[in-house]
Amino acid sequence: MKFESLCMIGLGYIGLPTAAVFASRKIKVVGVDVNQQAVDIINRGEIHIVEPDLDIAVHSAVKEGYLRATTTPEPADAFIVAVPTPFLKGRKVGDIPTPDVSYIEAASKAIAPVLEKGNIVILESTSPVGATEKMAAWLAEARPDLTFPQDAGEEADVMIAHCPERVLPGRVMYELIENDRVIGGMTLRCARAACDLYKTFVRGDCLLTTARTAEMVKLTENAFRDxxxxxxxxxxxxxxxxxxxxxxxxSLANRHPRVNILQPGPGVGGHCIAVDPWFIVSETPEQARLIRAAREVNDSKPEWVVNKVKLAVADFLQANPEKTAKEVTIACYGIAFKPDIDDLRESPALEITREIVAxxxxxxxxxxxxxxxxxESFERSELVEFDEAMDVADIQVMLVDHRSFKRQKKIETDHEFCVDVRGVWNL
Ligand SMILES: NC(=O)c1ccc[n+]([C@@H]2O[C@H](COP(=O)([O-])OP(=O)(O)OC[C@H]3O[C@@H](n4cnc5c(N)ncnc54)[C@H](O)[C@@H]3O)[C@@H](O)[C@H]2O)c1
Known part of the structure; x- marks a missing residue:
């Protein structure tokens, strides 16, 4: 199947790079976002998010007339939905979070009026199992004049598929093209059509399956990591x-030829690994016992680290009875959610440091x-250089193994007053 135009709904970390790559292959792309400011920035050929090489791709796509942004969907051969899929707000401690698919619903209702026979709609957002079928149901409800795969199977007027995204922030422009993709169709024809679309730029393998399996594959990948x-x-x-x-x-256990244990840390951050496994647990709470336990272990690690810091302070005061807690200086090394980035969103190191400050x-x-x-919440603390912190702090707390930290000299202070959750000092 040949595609000449595409409407991308959601121009964030996933939607904008994908729109730009399609545009670079001479497909006419209309990008849609509810954020007017993002739309204006993109139409100037600039970007509102940080991702290496994205600025160049967007600039040339806009300049050559293949990418344009707007706030309402327009008719196209294909539609891709890349909107957020967070949890519902207001969850009580200990409750299983419920996925919030309202952004997918809003996107479906916005697309429906411009849908035409022969179109394909692809959900790219990471979604709970069954979300693609829900999207198809919302579209069908809004357009009773068209047929959809849930009722008409292979003969449907509109094809529906799910194609999850597995790119790594910081490498998106490379991985979008090189990674293998799982493409789940509501029917085989839907999967094949989606595959034809992605093959315009994907150099990895496109692996066809059902929409439900594709949804579960993405959740499984992140649950495996978690x-x-x-x-x-x-x-x-x-x-x-x-x-x-x-x-x-x-390191000793990993010398076993069939053992490969990952490294511990301050918890799990970011908006994928710490979120997606809950989509499995919320659907199958009785069955997903290990996945739930893993989430709880990782979610509770920041609190454990804070308690270790409290114990280190108590030990320090016992060893230095002339001092009060007010005179004890703590240094926290790293607050980003992973090494060598500036992204603080959902960072367990940030959560730990904020609690220590409090x-x-x-x-x-x-x-x-x-x-x-x-x-903002760090008014009482100070951002300092590594050497200054090393020299003046009584308690050293290593939270993120940034490359520059690993290059610094080994710690010289007494090991008793250190908490190293990334093994940088190997204590
Ligand atoms: N960021 C990643 O590394 C990554 C990786 C794999 C999968 N995902 C998944 O991809 C999806 C999108 O993630 P993201 O990181 O791009 O999110 P994002 O928040 O960066 O972008 C989403 C965009 O959608 C827009 N939007 C919201 N509702 C809309 C609507 N009704 N119509 C049009 N636009 C709308 C928002 O304004 C925003 O610009 C999520 O399901 C996420 O879990 C993200």
Whole structure:
């Protein structure tokens, strides 16, 4: 099947790069976003998000007339939906979060009026199993004059598919093209048509399946990572209890030819691995016991780290009885959600540091080489260089293994007053 025009709904971290890559293959792309400011910026050939090489791609796509942004969908051969899929707000502690598919519903209702016979609608948002069928139902409800795969199967006027995205922020422009893609159609014809569309730029394999399987594949990939990180995090807590160096333990265990344990950390951050496994748990709470336990282990790690810092402060005060807690300086190294980026969203290191700032009466120094100002809730603390923190802090808390931290000299202070959750000092 040949596609000449595309309407991309949602111009964020996924939608904008995808729109730009399609446009670079001479497909006429109309990008739609409810954020007028983003629309204006894109129409100037600029970008409103940070992603290497995206600025060049968007600039030339807009300049050559293949990409244009607007706030309402327009007729096209294909529609791709890349809107957010967060949790419903207002969850009580201990409750299983419920996925919020209202953005998909709003996008479906916006697309419906301009749909035509022969179109394909593809959901790219990471979605709970069954969301693609829901999208098809919303479209069918709004357009009783057209047929859809849930009723008309292979003969449907409009084809529907789910094609999840697995790119890594920072490498999106490369991975979009090179990664293998899972393409789930509501029928085989839908999957084949979606495959034809993606093949305009994807160099990886396009693997065809059903929409429900494709939804579950994406959730499974992130649940797999989460469960494995939880195993490492749990090991770190066990080793702390029995006084064993977890970094040495893991490196020795990994010498077994069939063992490959990940590294522990401050918890799990970002908006994918910490979110997507809940989409499985919320649907099948009785069955997804391990996946739920992993989420809980990873979610509870920041609190465990804060308690370790409290113990370090208590030990320090016992060893230095002339001092009060107010005179104790704590340095936190790294607040980003992973190494070598400036992204603080959903960062467990940020959560830990914020809690330390809230409960510690003394000074808290923050070392984060990837930012130039601290977030608003950090008024009582100070952003400083690595060496300054090393020299003046009584308690050293290593939270993120940025490359520059690993290059710095080994810690010289007494090990008792350090909490190293990434093994940078290998304590
Ligand atoms: N960012 C990633 O690395 C990544 C990776 C894989 C999958 N995903 C998934 O892709 C989806 C999109 O994620 P993202 O990171 O691009 O989100 P994002 O927040 O960066 O972008 C979403 C965009 O959709 C717009 N939007 C919301 N409702 C809309 C509507 N009704 N019509 C038009 N636009 C609307 C928002 O204004 C925003 O610009 C999510 O399901 C996410 O889980 C993201």
């Amino acid at each position: 469960v494995n990180i939880a195993f490492a995090n749990e090991l770190s807590i066990i080793c702390d209890k029995v006084d064993i160096n977890v970094w040495e333990l893991i 409960i510690h009466p003394g000074k808290v120094l923050v070392v984060e080489p990837n930012i130039s100002v601290l977030p």
